[in-house]
Every structure is written in structure tokens, then in C-alpha cells.
Amino acid sequence: MDTNNLLNNLVTAVLVIDANLKPCFANAAAEQLLAVANHKLLELCLPDLYQFLGVEASILRDAVKSNQGITVNTAPLITLDGQHHTIDLTLVPIEDKQNLSLLELRQVDQQRRIHQQLNMDAQQQAAQYLVRNLAHEIKNPLGGLRGAAQLLSRELTSPDLKEFTHLIIEQADRLRNLVDRLLGPQMPTQHAEHNIHQVVQKVLKLVELTLPANITIKRDYDPSLPDILMDHDQLQQAVLNIVQNAVQALEKTGGEISIKSRTQHQVTIGTQRYKMVLTLSIIDNGPGIPPELMDTLFYPMVTGREDGSGLGLSIAHNIARLHGGRIDCVSAPGHTEFIITLPLQLQ
Template structure:
């Protein structure tokens, strides 16, 4: 049996590395994963073959030197051409005189995204149920408080005292607006056919009015994407929330935000598989999202900024869900990518 031919039929990327983390062998799946030909794979050390991997090169080096195996699940990988993957990493020392090890990188992007979306949908539905009940309990007494303040204001003869009733009314309105924002859109609305790039351009024109001069906006559109049914106002709000989130992540050091549109084939959203979807990506080169926030990023009131409300991404996720889609997020230092996935008819 031809062992090389056998390994080349595996879907798992397989490397044989020496104690300097240099590849002695790489199968076809390794070439495809990293987007690099076999000759270059064998010329350079492993850390030079990607931008980022969720396991430090020093840990791999120490494991090889100590002849100790390691396993890391759902680690991030960014290839040299900027493609994000989620991988399981396994390093297995091999009994040999030249101290070589077997390294396996198994892609789990699709499984991770499906699991993440189902878990996120379940958690957010629970959060939305809690928020709706809480909003009902808040808005009823708030309406009574506002009405009482209005009646009291009419009875007051001293104009200087009306300043306090006006303050009560103003703060009651502010709290009501906050509750309305927490709830966000709750059900699908009337959809009409629009071009996604027209929606994105409206958002970018709004953003550019307030964008600091040290933040650049770049566009990379696929003009072949067909028009699609949508609530244009809702989708504009979702894109605006994500772009503003990226701008806030870059402030004050500056950087670049790339808005990219592509189509993808055979994509699973929830439990449904679609032949063709729109992938609208908002990519920034900021510091990245803390790992402890990634799993709860789309929950209401969750934010990594002291001045943040924690509502923008939650509302954007809910709008994508009402359009039958989802939002994916992959983040590492130097690159954070939010992708709005929407079915195309």
C-alpha cells in the first residue's frame, strides 16, 4: 500500500515536524488548509506558515523537546492570506532517534459554527424572554409615574417647581426608550427587493461623517450578488451597528475597516442548508475581542467597553435571525471579522 497516497486522501492536515518545528512531510490537506504548496511547506518552519494559531510556537517547541503530546480543541488559525479557521490541534511524539512528531490540524469550522449558533439562539431566546417580561414590569409603573408627573405639573402654580416634574417626565421617557432598544425588533416585517451594496453604501456614508481621520474604510464588493428580499431599514441598522462596533474597537489608535461581500455555497444556518447565501463581512485590524467575551458577545447588555451599552450586536444578531440568517464572529489580535450570513433565493 502506498502510504503517501493514503495520507493524501485524508481530510485532516497532517505534518511530520522535527525538533526545530520544520516540516519533514505535509499531506495534501495541509497544503489546502494553509494555502501553500508542498515545496514551501518543507522549506520554512511551522510558525512562518501562518499569521496566527491558537497555540504558541513555544508550547509546540517545548512539547517536541519533552517528547510530550498535546491536544487543543477549537483553536483559531489565520493563514497567510488572511483566511480564518477553527481547528483541533493534536501533537503526537513518534518513537524515533531523530525526535520527530506527528502534528494533526483538523478543521471544525462548520461544526463549531452550527453548535455556536444553536447555543446562541437558545441563550438569546431565553434572554429575550427575560427582557420582555422585565420590560413589561418596568413600562407599566413607568407610564403611571409619567402620567402622575404630568398631572402634578398642571396643578403647580410656581413655574420654578415645574422644572422637577419636567425632569421626572424626561427621565421616564429615557428609561422607556432604553427598554424599547433592549427589546429590538421581535418579528419579521414586510420585505422588499433591494441591492445589498446600496444598503452598505448608505451605512458607510453615515459612518464617514463621524469617523476619525486615522480610520480607513475599504470596500471589496462582489457585483454579481443578486438583489434580495429584506427589510432595508432593519438590515441597514444591523450593518451600522457592526461597523460602528469595529470603529470603536479601533479608536483611538486608528486602523482599517474592510467591508467585503461574497457568496457562499451549501451553507447550514441553524438546521437548514442553503444552496446559496450572502456573506457580508466587516473586518477590522484592531486588538481583537477578549476570549472571555466571545461566547456571550451577542447577549443584551454584554460589552467590553466601559461606555458601551451592549445593545448594538444583540440587535444586529436579532435582525439577522429575523431574515433567516446568522452572524459569525472570529477574532484574534490584529484581525476581527464579523460575517452576516443571509440566504439568497
């Protein structure tokens, strides 16, 4: 059995380090956790691979030299790209190799994130079910109201009276459009292979037409990402909704929106485990999302803006779900990040 291949399929980050804390092996999960490519991982010492770790490097170094083991639970880790993690750290000496130890870094927030996603999906589906039923109940009488106004308009000869029937028809159409937006896409559509960067570029081309001068957009793409099966128009709508939210968050203060694409290994979406996924992050350095909105952020009609409809994120979440993916959000003052995660079909 190929040991390297076996270790690369683990969810836990595994590194083999020497007495100088220099890795001589790192599996795919370690690359993913530390957000550092394997060749660079093996060139640097462990303390150079993160911004902060809740265990002193000197403690790890002494443990390796003395062939002792260490276990630290719920240690904070901040990677070089600024991501915050909570990990369980285990250092175990390798018996037949002097001054070499096996270092395991296991993310303990993974299970919590999975539980939160399953809970959010269940609540989202319940909300969507309620909205769909309510929308159908509205559309039936609305159609009758519009039809009656059309018939009445044909019988009227006075332009002043016809103006009222036209107003009824206009408002009925507006309500019907709102209901249709509430319903959003409900069933998977025909998917074809497209590149996610083509989708993003079309969105940015639309957004940049009316982009305020005090907002800049930064692109940070992984050019090696393969094409994926998608409904091009639906995903374009999902990305557009999130980018427009970022623009609106920065309108008054100005700032930067960063679009970042990456791959991740061994990711669970719902109850399905994927060897590799695509992640598209839309990041802004605006004021952040109010904490009281975070738990219901993707519900229909939930918004923090007076003129907002509260449908953009709900529709984006539903589109990601129809593609077998998910959307996560991390927000604090100065950093709001929406992460669209989509499975990659490996050959």
C-alpha cells in the first residue's frame, strides 16, 4: 500500500518534523490547512508557516529533541493568509527515527461547521417551503385580480378610469415579479462544463460599469482550476448578488473587494465528503454584517439595508445548493467574506 497516498487522503493535517522544526513530509491536508504549497512547506521551518500558534515553538523543538510526545487541545492557529482556526495538536516521536516526530493538526471547528451547515440547510428549506406555499397562495388570486382588471379596462371608455385599471395591472405584475423572485430556482437545471473565472469575469464586467470611484476590485485567481458542471446563468446570478452586496457595503466609506479562487482537499458539504472542492471567496473590508443578522443571513426577506429586498443572498444560497455546494460567511468589522464551495468532479 502506498503510505503517501494513504496519508494524503486523511482529513487531519500530518507533518513529519525534525529537531529544527523543519518538515520533511506534509500531506495534502497540511497544505490545505496552512494554505502553503507542498514545495514551500518543505523549504521553511514550522514557525515560518503560520502567523500564530497557541504552542511555543521552543516547546515543540525541545519535545522533538528529547523524543517526547505532546498533546494540546483547542489551540488557536492563524495561518499566513490570515485565516483563524482552532486545532487539536498532537506530537508523537517516530520510534525508529531519531529526532523526527509526527505532528498532527486536527481542525476541531470542522464538526461544528458541518453541524451548523446542516442546521442552516434544514431551516432554510423550511423557510423556502413556507415561502413557496405562501407565494402560490398569493399568485392565484393575483392572477384573477389582474384578469378582472383587464376585462374591466376593455369595457371602460373614460381614459381617467382606464388609468386606474392600468395601475391595478401594473401593481399586480410587480407583485408577481416579487413572488417569482421569492420562489427562485427550485429544481436542478441542465448543467454544462464552464470555467468559474469566466462567470466571475462576466459579473465584474457588469459591476464595473457602475462601480464607485472609491471602490477597487482585486482578482486573485488560481489558474489551474478545471472547468466544472454548472448552470452558467444561475451561478452568475449568485456571484453577482454577493458582489453587489459588497459594493453596497463599501459605497459610503470606499474600500477593496477581493475575488479569490482556490481548491480545498477533503471537504464535507452536508453529509457528502469530497476529495477536492472549488472555493470562490468574495471579500470586502467594509463595516461587517451586524451579529444579530448572521444566523438568519440566508433567509428570504432578511436584510440590513432599508432599501434591501432580502432576496439576493437567499437566491445565491439556493443556487449553490442546487449545484451540490454551499455558501459560508465570516464577518467582522474590516473583513466580510462569503465563500462559495462547489464540488470538483475528479477524473
